Amino acid sequence: MGRLFGTDGVRGIANTELTVELATDIGRAAALVLAKDGRRRPLFVIGQDTRLSSSMLEAALIAGLCSVGADVLRLGVIPTPAVAYLVGKYKADAGMMISASHNPAEFNGIKIFSGEGQKLPDALEEEIEALVLDGADYPTPAGGELGKATVATNAVKDYVDHLKSTVLYALDGVEVAVDCANGAAAMTAARLFEELGATAHILHDTPDGVNINDRCGSTHMEALSQYVVEHGLEFGVAFDGDADRCLCVDQHGQIVDGDQMMAICAIDLKERGKLSGNTVVGTVMTNFGFGKFCEENDLRFIATKVGDRFVLEEMLLGDYAFGGEQSGHIIFRDFATTGDGQLTAIQLLSYLKRSGTKLCDAAAIMKRYPQLSINVAVSAEGKVQFYTNSKIKSALNAAKKALGKTGRLVVRPSGTEPLIRVMAEGDDEALVREQAETVADVIRTQLK
Numbered sequence: 001m002g003r004l005f006g007t008d009g010v011r012g013i014a015n016t017e018l019t020v021e022l023a024t025d026i027g028r029a030a031a032l033v034l035a036k037d038g039r040r041r042p043l044f045v046i047g048q049d050t051r052l053s054s055s056m057l058e059a060a061l062i063a064g065l066c067s068v069g070a071d072v073l074r075l076g077v078i079p080t081p082a083v084a085y086l087v088g089k090y091k092a093d094a095g096m097m098i099s100a101s102h103n104p105a106e107f108n109g110i111k112i113f114s115g116e117g118q119k120l121p122d123a124l125e126e127e128i129e130a131l132v133l134d135g136a137d138y139p140t141p142a143g144g145e146l147g148k149a150t151v152a153t154n155a156v157k158d159y160v161d162h163l164k165s166t167v168l169y170a171l172d173g174v175e176v177a178v179d180c181a182n183g184a185a186a187m188t189a190a191r192l193f194e195e196l197g198a199t200a201h202i203l204h205d206t207p208d209g210v211n212i213n214d215r216c217g218s219t220h221m222e223a224l225s226q227y228v229v230e231h232g233l234e235f236g237v238a239f240d241g242d243a244d245r246c247l248c249v250d251q252h253g254q255i256v257d258g259d260q261m262m263a264i265c266a267i268d269l270k271e272r273g274k275l276s277g278n279t280v281v282g283t284v285m286t287n288f289g290f291g292k293f294c295e296e297n298d299l300r301f302i303a304t305k306v307g308d309r310f311v312l313e314e315m316l317l318g319d320y321a322f323g324g325e326q327s328g329h330i331i332f333r334d335f336a337t338t339g340d341g342q343l344t345a346i347q348l349l350s351y352l353k354r355s356g357t358k359l360c361d362a363a364a365i366m367k368r369y370p371q372l373s374i375n376v377a378v379s380a381e382g383k384v385q386f387y388t389n390s391k392i393k394s395a396l397n398a399a400k401k402a403l404g405k406t407g408r409l410v411v412r413p414s415g416t417e418p419l420i421r422v423m424a425e426g427d428d429e430a431l432v433r434e435q436a437e438t439v440a441d442v443i444r445t446q447l448k
Contacts, residue, residue, distance in 0.1 A: 003133060005125040007307040007415025011100055011109035014053030018108055020060040026110055027064025027096075028138045029131035031147075033124060034094040034114070040069060041147065042093040047075040047083040047155075049099040049184045049242045052209030053108045057098045061110070066147030068139050075155040079184040079243035081340035082159040084117040089158060099184070099242035102219045103417060105210045117337040119309040160192050163343055166335045167350045172197035174349055176235045179224045181217025182207040183241035185342065192342055198349070203227060213240065218247045218328055218341075225253035235349065235359050239341040244308075245328035246341030248348065250360035258328040259287045261348055263366040265330070266299060268351045269322055274334065275299075281314045281323030283307070284410055288369040288425055307415060308339045370429035374422045374440040375414075382447035383413040386420055395442040399424065399435040407432060411439060420447070 004010045010026065012018040035042035044065055048054035054077075062072050073090060075083060080097045087095035093115050100107035112120050112128075120128075130136075171193070178193060178200050180186040186205035193200035203224065204216040213219055218238045228236040228249050236249040248256040262280060269275040279300040282290060286303060294301040302318070304310040308329040315323050315333055324330030329339030336343055352359060378386070386392060399409050407426020414421055420443050424436035 004129045007309065008101065008119075009097075009109045009111035011103070011107060011416055013106050014051070014057065014108040018057065018110070020056060022132070023057045023060035023110065024064035024067075025132045026128065027061040027070075028068050029128045029136065030094060030096070030112060031065050031068045031070035032131065032136075032138070033127045034112075035070070040145075042070045043073060043091070044070055045073045045075055045083060045087050045090055045092045045095045045152070047078040047080070047095070047097050047184075050077055050182060050186065050207035050209065050212050051100070051105050051108055051241075054098045057108055057110070061096060061098070062149050066149060068147070069141045069145050070147045072147065072149040074149060074151045076151070077184055077187050078155055078159065079188060079340070079342065080111060081244050081336055081338050081343065082155065082188070083111075084113050084338045085159060085162055085336065086152070086155060087113050087115060088117050089162075090152070097242065101242050101244065101416065102213055102217070102240040105212050105214065109416075113338075118312065119338065156188055156191070160188055160195065162335075163192055163346060164196060166332070166343060167196060167346050169350060169354060170197040171346070171349055171353060174198040174235070174353055175201075175233055176237060176349065177201040177203060177224060177227050177231070177233055178345075179203045179216055179218075179236070179238035180205040180243075181213050181239050181241050182211045183213065183217065183239065183243060185239040185243040188243070189239070189342060192346070196346065201227070201231065201233070217241065218245055221247060221249060221255050225249045225255070229253040235352070237341075237345040240328075243341045244339045245325075245330075246345050247328045248345070248359060250363065251358065252360060254360065256359060256363045258324055258326045258330060259290045260363045260366055260368065261328070261344065262322075262324050262330060263290060263293050264351065264362045265344075265347060266322060267297065267365065268355075270297075270299070274321060276319060276321040279318065279320045281311050281318075281320055283311060283325050285326050285423060287326060287371055288408070289367045293366040306412065312337065369425055369427060370432050371423065371425040372432050372436045374436050375417075376420045376422065376440050376443045376447070378413075378418060378420050378443075378447045380418065383418070383420070385447055386413055386443070389446050391446050392443055395439050399439050402435050403431065407435075409435065409439065411443075
């Protein structure tokens with residue numbers, strides 16, 4: 001990957017790593033690279049999450065775009081997948097989302113979508129990077145040639161109407177707890193579930209700029225699990241800060257992750273003749289149990305690198321309709337070009353209502369193998385040293401040998417955070433924990 005872009009856009013601590021100067025230059029460069037057919041007044045749509053820094057970065061992006069003659073349509077606070085959808089609906093050249101997704105409030109990021117609503121391929125990201133980092137000479141139009149910014153007054157309604165159109169039946173009689181993570185879903189979730197007829201208990205929907213993902217949402221499921229159990233509900237769903245992923249809990253407060261949701265939805269799609277090629281696309285982090293589930297149900301499973309952009313690339317390459325990640329990034333390509341937490345939630349709820357199945361019973365369709373993930377904080381230099389450190393290599397080889405053919409180890413630098421992610425999996429839970437912790441300790445010691 002490039003020098004600015006990770007697996008999910010440009011990301012860093014707002015105002016120190018991701019500065020207003022950098023955001024302005026990204027706006028300028030993106031306008032030059034992404035204008036359709038080189039037209040003089042390209043149109044960009046911009047959305048943002050609820051972080052305090054998002055408005056600051058939006059202003060910087062708009063300044064950069066308008067300074068080179070691009071027009072901007074401001075969507076306001078809205079989920080990332082809404083930007084991906086609305087860029088097409090509003091016939092824009094590209095879309096930008098200001099969000100650091102599931103990261104803490106001090107981080108922020110800029111995700112860029114093409115005019116087709118897809119995350120940019122490496123080649124286009126590298127063009128933008130080259131302009132930003134190599135000091136491009138940007139055009140300086142004046143007078144009527146400058147860009148202008150306007151507000152999209154119906155963005156939330158248009159997005160929610162689109163989501164509603166994907167559901168076969170209304171959700172009358174469904175009662176669900178919804179954790180908005182004090183993020184972008186706070187602007188859309190209540191409206192979506194209520195207009196579909198569900199009774200929604202909306203949680204963590206009072207963003208204050210710094211409480212996004214703070215002990216809530218899909219990265220902190222404890223509060224939702226407790227709420228579902230205490231209120232006798234059968235279903236709870238949690239989104240992350242920009243609502244492009246979701247995880248669920250059943251009536252017992254047990255987490256149902258992305259792999260399990262994919263298993264449930266894959267069977268539903270197959271039975272309805274909507275699973276092209278009888279194929280599901282996942283990643284190398286997808287649980288062993290999902291592969292076994294696919295074998296047992298005559299489904300083909302394809303694993304890609306981690307990141308929903310890589311999942312989508314494989315789906316487009318093979319013309320597959322369904323794929324996703326254990327983290328809850330799930331793509332229904334008939335309706336979306338990126339992971340969409342709210343879309344996933346209503347598709348799953350629709351299936352449960354139509355089939356009369358409880359979530360706990362539906363999730364049992366897939367046996368989940370013991371799996372442990374550990375995040376080790378490292379510096380940017382540590383990420384680079386990870387690939388060449390001999391003691392780390394030895395620890396990885398020893399762990400893989402210990403796990404044998406009934407287990408596996410995946411260790412990789414995060415594309416979105418200053419972390420090395422360690423994942424061990426196998427049929428022996430104690431061995432999995434031992435090997436994951438051993439490898440994590442070695443990495444922590446060597447890259448401290």
